[in-house]
Structures are given as C-alpha cells and as structure tokens.
Amino acid sequence: MADQTRAGWELLPAYALDAVDDLERRTVERLLETDPRAREALEEYRDVVAAFTVEHAPPAHLRDEVLARAVETPQVRSAAPSGASAERRPRRWGLVAAAAAAVVAVAVPTTVAVRATQEQARLQQRVDAIARMVADPQAELVRGQVAGGGEASVLVAGDDYLFSAHDLPGPGDGRDYQLWVVDAEGGVTPAGVLQVDGGTVEHLVQGVPGAGVAVTVEPDGGSEQPTTDPIVVLGA
C-alpha cells in the first residue's frame, strides 16, 4: 500500500500532463481519493499545465451552436431521465456506438499490480479472478467518457469483465446505474446494479458471453431490460 502511495505521488506530475497509461491513472486516482494533499498538489500541477495554453478566439459562429446545445443538455445534478411510456420497450443497441466512444485498446502488461483492496479473505476469490483476467494476453482495456460526466473503463478477458468508473454523478433520486453485457448483435444481458461510492465503482462480471458492456440509468433496483439509452458503451 505504501508502495502504491509513493508510486501515485511520483506519477502525479505526469498524470497532470495526461502522460500516464490507464493503469497508472488508476494508481494516481486511488491516491487522490484518499489524500487531500495529493489533490492540492495536482491542482498546482494543473495550473502549470494550463500555463502552456495560448488562448485563441474560436470561430465566432460556434458560439450560438454551443449555447444552443447547452440549452438542450441537462446538468449533472438535475439529470432526470424522461419517463415517457415510449421508453419502456426493450432496446437493442448496435456496437457502432462503441467505436465512437474513443476506444483505446492497450496491451495489458502481465506484471500489473492488482489492487488487493482492503485485503480480506472474502475478496480473495475476486482478486484471483481479476489477476487471471489481467494475466490473459488476449485481455483488452477499453475506456470512454460517460455522458453526464465521469470516465469508465472495462477490462475484457474472455467472458469476464471488470468494469470501473470514476467521477460519476449520482444517478438521481429513485434511480440506479445498471450494467449490461452487450453482444455483437446488440442483445443485452443484465449484469447488475452498480454500487457507486463517492462517484467511483468497480464491478466484476463473470461468465457472460458478449462483446462489451453498457450502463444505463434505471429505476431503483434495476430493470430486466434497459429502459433508457446507455450513458456509456464500451466494446472490445
């Protein structure tokens, strides 16, 4: 743990420069979650990085476009999904959306230090499963932005998925985030309601054939079929 903390501090400046890979980013973000001094140091480094910016007036016609888009875009805390009856029918999504989700596939090194969270015996099985996934040379890591805020990633190894997200806003009163495994034809399988803690979540799904995952906002407790459009789709 102390090693991870030190690694996080050492990577902090590179993190501020967006010069870390996905796994290093997680190391730093774990430090940021627990250490307010690290958050303060990060803001200082971000000020430094922002000092590289040379301001430049954007094309004037874009102003109206952006303001019009903002009018239509709900803000994170007031993101109440529309509950119209038309929204009740089951949905199928093409994985085309996944391509648009800025897919960054990286080779996952086999020597990754898997986080053994609050080392407890009951987590061991889970840790073993994740270790196997990380060690799988076929494993792929995909990440993307979540509509409404936050970032999500999924490590896909065979029929197993380690989904994680951070900076998620609350799903709204009486709502939950629900994860789905999506197959190549766009069919979906429920993969559990996400337990978001402080905007962060990590969720392991095992043994479900599919090509990727998606998250929707569902009524409290989740649904059998998605009732809203996904806020993020991640495909391997």
Added chain:
Amino acid sequence: MSIAVAPLATAPGQRRPARPAPVRQTVRVPHPTTTPGAADAALVACADGDQAAFGLVYDALAPVAYGTSLGVLRDPHHAAEVMQEVMVEVWQTAPRFDPARASARTWVATLARRRAVDRVRAEQARRARDQRDVDTSFVSAGRDVVAEDVEQRLEGAAVRRCLESLTPVQREAVVEAYYGACTYREVAERLGAALPTVKTRIRDGLSRLRDCLGVRHG
C-alpha cells in the same frame, strides 16, 4: 466578444509595448480577463442552471478550450470540435466546479487537454490498426515535436519564460509530453532514455515550473 491574449510572462527581449516584462522572477499564471474571479463566479452561477451566466463563461473560457486544443492538435477543425465538446461538458458538469480547488481557467484547460490528448491517442490507435504490419513508425513520426514549432506554439504562453529555468533534458521531456500528447513511457522511447529518468525529469521539470510561476494552493 473576443478575449485578448494577455501573457504576463513576456520574455524580457520581446517587444510588447503596453505590457512591460515583470521585474520579479516569479510571475503569476495569467487569466483571460482582468477579473479572473468573474469567470469563476459565472461558472458557479451556471451550476444553478443559469443560461445567461453560461454566455459569460463561454466568452471567457472558450478561447482557453480552443487554444488548448489547438496547441495539441494543430488542426483548427479538430480543435473547434473539441472546444464545442468541452464547453458543453463545462455547462453539463458546472455543478461540480469547486472554485476553492481550482480556477475556472485551469479547469477548462484541463478538460480541453484531456479531450485533445484522447483524440490524438484514438487517432494513433486507429492508424496503428490500419497500418499494422505496414509501417509502425509512421504514427510516432507524425507526432514528432520539432523545436522551432514548439517556439511558435509557446508564443504568448505564460510558461514560456519559465521553461528557460529548466535543464535542457527536463525541458525536452516536458515539452515532448505536452505537445507529443504521449505518455512518459512513449517520451522515454522517443528520447531513448530510461523510464525512471524520464519520470524524474518530468516531475522535477513541472515542480520547477510551478515554483517559477508562483503557483500555490492552500
């Protein structure tokens, strides 16, 4: 409305009549308007769904988002797209902005850089897939950071003068990471240097810049 670029960190030898170079060694991070607090306050007002306040935020910070993207992407079309995404995200996530932690300018610059870098990497990944087995050096060659080009990009940036306070190798590593939009691992590969060495250069370089710029929180 357009926001004039107002660098406080003008190099001593540079002619910029209305704005003499600061005498002190430490310079402040410049803000886009004369009252940086105004953008922060407008952004805070946006958190309550105030559309009019967002107009002010746009005018003050769209040049930050556009300039940041342009610096990384070098392509006005891509930079304009990133700017639009960033400014909509700014509106969307305004409730999360905390003026006690960061300035609105830094917040927007951070969002814009993240998206610009993501775009570069997605493009690199796409090309790497397309070019697999053909020419793997193509992608990285396309992102080489040329020294003269950097000088031009830094024209008017607050950090410019402070970069001179770095050692040549620190400067090289930081500039490569910033404009190359690459990870420090890739920086190490490009510079042919050891990984821990590059990590240290970036860390020490950024720390020196922080001190030179006089950035202090808390």
